[in-house]
Amino acid sequence: MDKKTCLVCGEPFAGRADKKFCSDYCRNAHNNQFNKDSKNLIRNTNNQLRKNWRILEELNPNEKCKVSKKQLTVKGFDFNLFTGIYITKAGTTYYFCYNQGYLPIENDYYALVKRSNAD
Numbered sequence: 001m002d003k004k005t006c007l008v009c010g011e012p013f014a015g016r017a018d019k020k021f022c023s024d025y026c027r028n029a030h031n032n033q034f035n036k037d038s039k040n041l042i043r044n045t046n047n048q049l050r051k052n053w054r055i056l057e058e059l060n061p062n063e064k065c066k067v068s069k070k071q072l073t074v075k076g077f078d079f080n081l082f083t084g085i086y087i088t089k090a091g092t093t094y095y096f097c098y099n100q101g102y103l104p105i106e107n108d109y110y111a112l113v114k115r116s117n118a119d
Contacts, residue, residue: 008026053100055075055077066111079095
């Protein structure tokens with residue numbers, strides 16, 4: 001069997017023909033470096049989406065309610081990040097963060113809704 005050289009540390013090793021790393025440590029180090037997010041954009045976006053979801057979940061315990069824009073912004077809600085848009089037949093636009101949705105209504109208020117798992 002031919003000796004191969006580890007892609008991370010350069011040490012020679014034996015093993016399967018398609019093996020690229022000498023150890024789990026080197027394999028993990030390679031994958032961590034390969035999957036590192038450029039400027040953490042994806043990680044930060046996902047963290048803010050989770051934060052938005054938690055805020056909506058906290059303010060909307062009964063699946064429907066009305067809150068002020070101030071209540072959302074004080075908690076750190078980011079209106080620029082959402083996971084989907086639902087437009088009703090009447091043309092009303094709901095913004096969703098996973099299964100938690102919000103609808104801008106009059107006087108800086110928002111209707112919060114929760115989409116059921118059946119959807």
